[in-house]
Amino acid sequence: MIPVWQIHRHALVWLLTAFSSVILLHVGHLPLWVLLAAAVTIIWQVQRYRGVWYTPRRIVKYGLLALCLVGLLLEYGKPVGLEPMVALLVSAFILKLLEMEHQRDALVVVFLAFFVATLQALFNQSIVSSLSILGCLLLVIAALVGLYQGVPEGGDGASQASQVLRPLRTSVVLLIQAIPLMLLFFLIMPRLGSFWSVPIQSHSAKTGMSDDMSPGNFSRLGRSADVAFRASFEGDIPRQYQLYWRGLVLSDFDGRTWSRTDPAMYEQDNLLQWFGEKEKDWDALIERKGQPIDYSIILEPTQQPWLYSLPTPLPKSRGVGLTRDFRLLSSQPITSKTQYDVRSWLDYQIAPQGLSNRHRSIALQIPKGYNPQSLALARSWRNNISDDLLIVQQALSLYNQEFSYTLSPPLLGTHSVDEFLFETKKGFCEHFSSSFTFLMRAAGIPARVVAGYQGGERHPDNYLVVRQYDAHAWSEVWIKGRGWIRVDPTAAVAPERIEFDLESALADNEGYLEDSPLSLMQFRHINWLNKIRLRLDSLNYQWARWVLGYDNIQENLLKKWLGEYSPLRIALVFLIIGGGLLGGIALWYLRHIFRSEHDELDRVFLQLCKKLETAGIHRNPGEGPRNYAKRVAELKPEWGREVKAINAAYEHMRYGGESQERLKVLKRAIRKLK
């Protein structure tokens, strides 16, 4: 017999399966050599079990440990961030499997597997990823069950096979029973929020907008169909040309690149108004008009703190703040899908009376020595035209006449604005907004570049999907008496871009979606594929809203269900529903306790006895049915025949085999007895 502490064959099968599945889960962000090491370890375990290879000696183990550490150092340099941490854990996981010999080691492997599988959720929270984690957990649980399942000696092939599969079966049963309870916990357990900040330094390339704008930035995004965010509106979705999602305000220009004025300035408290805080004095600058619109946004991870919103927003979620230039900022970089609620007023006036000197000078700053031609052009406009709005019109009509809109604009040199305005005349939104803002500043009109997204695809389920190719840049100019107003020079060149979408604005489709060759967006002209695409997106959206963003709706939802969200009520719900669920499962397993000792035939016979007893003929202890029937016939001759017939039928069925029809006949006969 195998000693209790040793790992038997069935357990090993499941351990190795679970191990491989957990490694495969992380395949996307593990160095190749770690995968190789995992493969070698599996082979080593199999060979060790077959008695071909030995358990590695201590010196080998320590050598491998050192090798792994060196490998990780070479791979990642500084060991900070999520990926090196996971790689380290996975290495430990692999080394532990290598030295696995006793049940105790196997337990450590199983617990590591639980943990490492869970870590995958930090990288990716999509439905597919979550389901694969669930699948992995299923196998890990099977491995755990396998460890405690005894192995019967002998047995033929079929029973052996069923023995091997038994841990998986048990695991499936356990999971199916655990999932309702899990849902209960998930819905009701209060979320506490971070205890300490955990910066995730992901090494994966950041998609999405960077915090500056130079020629080429946005045309790169135009090639990607990745989702940037989804927005669902409480009322109707505003018109397409109103959908300007402001993300960043860029005021600093060095002749080529637009950047934020001073990143540090947002740290100053008086320039940020967090959700729930008292209004800052600069809030008086804005006048919000008309009906506000409410909407919530589920943002894909950007690794950046800024958030997108329609002008002009007020945050309605924790951890979101309003900046002095009326955009939204998150307290932490967005490292995972995040949901936040916003209220926006599309009709507004910001600082119509006048700008402070400081802000005026920021909005008029232009680098010396760059773009002399454009500078001269703007000065000539200034000299001829006194009205600022007419100068704006002048610039827009210039674009409208001679310029074209393209995803692959020619490269630009030092005087990027001059070259674009007077030579190439082909560009994407960043070229237009950049040159326009420069012209305005040169003409003495305060102006700034705004970067964000424009438009979005309307989904049948009344929400909007904004993709990377919707990235856009436009300008804002300050006009006395009107305040800051939005001017989109791209609209003067390619109005289709604003009215519809990027695809209709591009004449020849060049470069469009080039970076997403397999995206379903490529095939949206095929009707049924497009329907599938929309369904999938809807599923993703619901997942993001109900699972990933559940924190945001939990409180309101629970208030609706429970009336009040108090610890006592939470505990009660746990006890009642959770206890009910567990009790239900227990009843199912212990159901035979409640089953009567007698079978149906006996019950029918006892019914007869009861009837006879009420007539005054008691069955003596130990008296068989036949004798009893005889006695009944003697004492109550009018019943004699029937009782004897019933008894005969009972005996026939008891010893000859029952059938449902006969049982029915018997029941009827007993009922008739009066």
Next chain:
Amino acid sequence: MIKSFGQAVQQLFLHWAYRRVPPSNSISLGNSNLFIFPSKVGFSFFLLILLCWLMATNYENNVVFAITCLLTALFLVGILHSFINMSGLSITFVHATPVFTGETLSVEVMLSQKYPRYRNGLRLSFDGSEITTASIQGKENVRVRLSVLAPKRGHYNPGRLKVESVYPLGLLRVWTKIDLNISCLVYPRPIFDLHEHLNTSGRGEGALQRDEGSEDFVGLKHYQPGDSLKRIAWKQYAREQGLYAKHYADYQDERIWLDWDALPGLDRESRLSVLTGKLLKVAVTNQYYGLRLPALEVAPDSGETHKLRLLKELALFEQPSSINGKAEKKRTNERKFKKSRTEKTVS
């Protein structure tokens, strides 16, 4: 001090637990006699849940949160499954073959169940014995042999049988300690090497004659299948007088007494051991032997039944009868226990 407190608590618990599980030949496991508590692995699992919860909360990651909930739910469902793995199982003491002191006793118990259920990883053991694992399926009965060392002669009770299981997840330990009224006969440890003290008495001729001897020829008998070929009377067969077998007989002129009084200077147990050793030696010869103990004399005889009877007498010599003894011991224990408890409350 803490340790002694812990021991006191443990004793209190055992006292309570044993009272819940009264002795019986066959015990069916259920709510009244099963105990359940997280195992060490279970406590490590709590740590894992805590770690996942910290990760979920700190990264504000709802998928990790869902996994944390799933692990917690798994643990709760596991309680049921662990319990169900043992509940409804019946354990019956079958028998134990008598052995000599110091040998390994093999106790056989039977596992059975009324309603077919697959039960796995059942671990049975006595205090200090090896653990035997078993599983049961369907309505079959499973016999399990448990090995336990027999430390002293007499009716031996190996104590309570511990039945436990951590199946299916290993996170919870379900256990019980049942008293199956096991009583195994343990013979004294035989001593062979002590100087010969076979006390022979009553020399006589031909008083006893037995059939299957080898010394003196008695006569011919018709050959029967099974008789040794060496004994076939070939002469008669050659004369065509038929197939006969020669029969010999021993003259048992010695009756052997295994005598208590013949072993002066030894203590009780040594005397019993020496007598046992002699008995075993004599029993393989075909001699007649008897046993003389203080206040007991068993007339000489031979054969397996006789041997077992004498062994039993030796085993039980000056032993209190098993059931009474145990009850007596239990009572004194309880008295002691009560006494210590009252003392504690007084002080």
